[in-house]
Amino acid sequence: MTAPARLAVHVGRDVPEGLTAVLSALPPDVQPVAASAREALPEGSVAHLYCSDVLPRRPATPYAVWRVPGADADDLDVPVIADAGARHVRPGDLQVSLRPWPDQARPVLPFTRAGLRRLRDLPARLVGEARAGGVSWGVPGETQSAAQLDTWPTLAALASAVVATGEELWTALAWAAPAVTDAAGARMLGLTPEEDVLVGADPATRSRLAAELADDELRAARLARSGWQTARSHLPAGVAAELCRRLGIPRTGSSASGLSLALDALGTPPHSLVRRRARASTVGLPGAVTSGWRPDREEHS
Amino acid sequence: MSSPDPTSAEAVAQLRSQDVPANPEPETPLRETAARVTARGRRVAARLARRGMAPVLRRAEAAVGFRVQRMVDARMERMVADALDGDPAVSQVREIAERGGLDPDRARERDEAVHGAHVNLELLKGELRHLQETLDELGMAFAPGAGLAGAGARYAELRESVYALERRLRTAGGAPAAAPVARATSDGTPAVLSSTLFDYVGFERRFRGDPDAILTTLVDRYADLLSDHQPVVDVGCGRGELLGMLAERGIDVIGVEPDPGMAAEARARGIRVHEELAGDWLRSVPDGSLGAIITTHVLEHLELDDMIELLELAAVKLRPDSVFISETPNPASLIVLGNSYLLDPTHVRPLHPSLLSFLCEKAGFRDVRLRFYSPAEDYHLPMTAVDEDVPGWARELTGSVNKGFTVLNEVLFGPQDYAVIARTPPAPES
Numbered sequence: 001m002t003a004p005a006r007l008a009v010h011v012g013r014d015v016p017e018g019l020t021a022v023l024s025a026l027p028p029d030v031q032p033v034a035a036s037a038r039e040a041l042p043e044g045s046v047a048h049l050y051c052s053d054v055l056p057r058r059p060a061t062p063y064a065v066w067r068v069p070g071a072d073a074d075d076l077d078v079p080v081i082a083d084a085g086a087r088h089v090r091p092g093d094l095q096v097s098l099r100p101w102p103d104q105a106r107p108v109l110p111f112t113r114a115g116l117r118r119l120r121d122l123p124a125r126l127v128g129e130a131r132a133g134g135v136s137w138g139v140p141g142e143t144q145s146a147a148q149l150d151t152w153p154t155l156a157a158l159a160s161a162v163v164a165t166g167e168e169l170w171t172a173l174a175w176a177a178p179a180v181t182d183a184a185g186a187r188m189l190g191l192t193p194e195e196d197v198l199v200g201a202d203p204a205t206r207s208r209l210a211a212e213l214a215d216d217e218l219r220a221a222r223l224a225r226s227g228w229q230t231a232r233s234h235l236p237a238g239v240a241a242e243l244c245r246r247l248g249i250p251r252t253g254s255s256a257s258g259l260s261l262a263l264d265a266l267g268t269p270p271h272s273l274v275r276r277r278a279r280a281s282t283v284g285l286p287g288a289v290t291s292g293w294r295p296d297r298e299e300h301s
Numbered sequence: 302m303s304s305p306d307p308t309s310a311e312a313v314a315q316l317r318s319q320d321v322p323a324n325p326e327p328e329t330p331l332r333e334t335a336a337r338v339t340a341r342g343r344r345v346a347a348r349l350a351r352r353g354m355a356p357v358l359r360r361a362e363a364a365v366g367f368r369v370q371r372m373v374d375a376r377m378e379r380m381v382a383d384a385l386d387g388d389p390a391v392s393q394v395r396e397i398a399e400r401g402g403l404d405p406d407r408a409r410e411r412d413e414a415v416h417g418a419h420v421n422l423e424l425l426k427g428e429l430r431h432l433q434e435t436l437d438e439l440g441m442a443f444a445p446g447a448g449l450a451g452a453g454a455r456y457a458e459l460r461e462s463v464y465a466l467e468r469r470l471r472t473a474g475g476a477p478a479a480a481p482v483a484r485a486t487s488d489g490t491p492a493v494l495s496s497t498l499f500d501y502v503g504f505e506r507r508f509r510g511d512p513d514a515i516l517t518t519l520v521d522r523y524a525d526l527l528s529d530h531q532p533v534v535d536v537g538c539g540r541g542e543l544l545g546m547l548a549e550r551g552i553d554v555i556g557v558e559p560d561p562g563m564a565a566e567a568r569a570r571g572i573r574v575h576e577e578l579a580g581d582w583l584r585s586v587p588d589g590s591l592g593a594i595i596t597t598h599v600l601e602h603l604e605l606d607d608m609i610e611l612l613e614l615a616a617v618k619l620r621p622d623s624v625f626i627s628e629t630p631n632p633a634s635l636i637v638l639g640n641s642y643l644l645d646p647t648h649v650r651p652l653h654p655s656l657l658s659f660l661c662e663k664a665g666f667r668d669v670r671l672r673f674y675s676p677a678e679d680y681h682l683p684m685t686a687v688d689e690d691v692p693g694w695a696r697e698l699t700g701s702v703n704k705g706f707t708v709l710n711e712v713l714f715g716p717q718d719y720a721v722i723a724r725t726p727p728a729p730e731s
Binding site: 014026032037108153175 | 313
């Protein structure tokens, strides 16, 4: 059995809230250990994570930096992690979000959304919009219906496109809804306009963009995929996995092959029925407009 | 109550149930009226249709649903049975599950809890190490005479607390051995003080006075004597400060300290330290192999039997005509008994000088002598001087008062510490 790879963590006086969450979400084969410049490096350390307020002049490599507010960690050519709620986030920074992932949320792809709408006798082109104190929904250009805010997950899961900001936008992304928001909403969640979400300056523009999105299933699928992936990448587990990847920390297993590994561990014969069923269950749905997206292969374990 | 799946029929029905127009667009009154009438007509028609069709639909649903359900159940059962029976891996899974080793949820929860605890512990260690670095830097920044009254002492106290915490963390996972218990238990049995929370190092720092001054005093008192009897063993050497100063004088020293953190710090001074209980270590060394044994403020922390055993072992392991020194608070001075002795909750019993002398003699030592140090002179009742020309009765009264004061000063404010300095019998002449 191989020893776990160790990530030497150099913390300052105040541990950032997000740091604990990210270290707790490290894969089981990566072990965080406290390190100090005054002591010998813990055995098995393969990389370092410095809080920016204790970053030495010559840090040990490979390393990443956790940007602590008030400390200088700019212009570094290494992975930089911005804590939850950080105001200054550079492109390429890993951004941690401590927002809880909505209950029951799972990616519902546009193809599946359309099928569910047919099944539930909802309009083929359905746009949902979250507003202060409630939601509205309906076919673009027609009279909209109102509902309570607690029905938002249903719209996030089934609508062709949604308009939302803040927490409702987060919920929409969790259900992989093609989303339209304002500039502040995109910035707050670290989303890239035109890639992860569409951004409109005023309500009329946002409604128009959502209506256009409801007509363009392929674009909606790409937007949904990118938005969902970005939101997931901000979760502590996503940040931890990306941190390991960027630091070159070797992984013994990945989520994509998790089922195969479990079957291997159980000594399942190669041509067994259960293996065939496992393969069949992960095959893509024929005819689905997913742009090749396989969310089940992208879960961070 | 769990909320329904947002994609389920119930969730959609809930969405529809709140079906009211949102932001109705401005329309002409005529169109608005027409739309309202049309909508109402549709709703009435739908209600009537539902009412009429409902029993029929319910019957059909029941009949068809039952048949479909039966067919699906039978087919599913067959499929599952085929799959399970045909796959050898399933039998392995069953076997593991029957052994109770396959509860993924519990295993995952357990793993997550362990992982979380580990992360928190590591982060706590990291924080403490950073604090240590900060304190060290701060200590260097304190220039003598900076005008910060008491800041140096407070700083030292804080530093000791942090280092003690770090030591406890380093040994986390084992028994939470606190420094006072470990130091007090020099001979194998548990100390009376059961608290693992008491910060003994911080307590010492606060109430025992300036450690540098204490060390200097100890060296002045015993270094010359010890240098004639090497190697010198300090039982309960702590961080090895005394031995470090003796070693600087070229004296061969050995430390015995059961606390791993303190032993590590003593080793960092370059001192040979045995990290075990004094009794265990003394038993392991050859008889008559040691030059001197010194214990400072240790014996009063021991139970009587442990103390007697330690004294007897010391008498056996020392070479002939070697010295045993034990310094301890002097309970014969009542200000000591009522203050510093009672102040320390880890003290087991006051050791009267006569008792310790007696125990040393019974253990096999010879030439047992007592030395008393540091009378509480600040408290002494002042003597009154009399002039030559005062009347006789006044001189007599003054002499009587002074005599009483002398006795009181001895009893109340006498020497605060004493040491028993005992020797092992000389080697028999060949």
